[in-house]
Amino acid sequence: MFHIKVKLKESPIHGIGLFTDEDIPKGKTIYSPNPKLNLLLTREELSKLSPNEKETIEHYGYYDELRNGWHLSFDDIRFCNHSSKNNITRQNGDVVAKRNIKKGEELTHNYEEFENPIREGLIN
DSSP: OBSSOEEEEEOSSSSEEEEESSOBOTTOEEEOOOTTTSEEEOHHHHHTSOHHHHHHHHHHOEEETTTTEEEEOSSGGGGOEEOTTOSEEEETTEEEESSOBOTTOBOEEOGGGTSOTTGGGOOO
């Protein structure tokens, strides 16, 4: 769940992006996951999905090695794009601002914090 106001709009990085609709101070918790609402699929469960369903999980989700399954968030956090110059990061299971973020900025996360960029052959 978000602890800040956000908007979805076209991203200069990729497709649709997640943008803040308020100023955010460094260190503020902006998002807390809700495991009861998020989807977690085993590799076997993923392999049984239709090609379109599988593609959606692989694009908007990630392989969670700690939980040994494909994770897909139920809410708009899945539109957060990757950047090696990310302005948000994980901390104690939540997502926090790495620096002060101005209203209207795109929120970006370094995907390498939670998945192998090559995915070690997990995607066919």
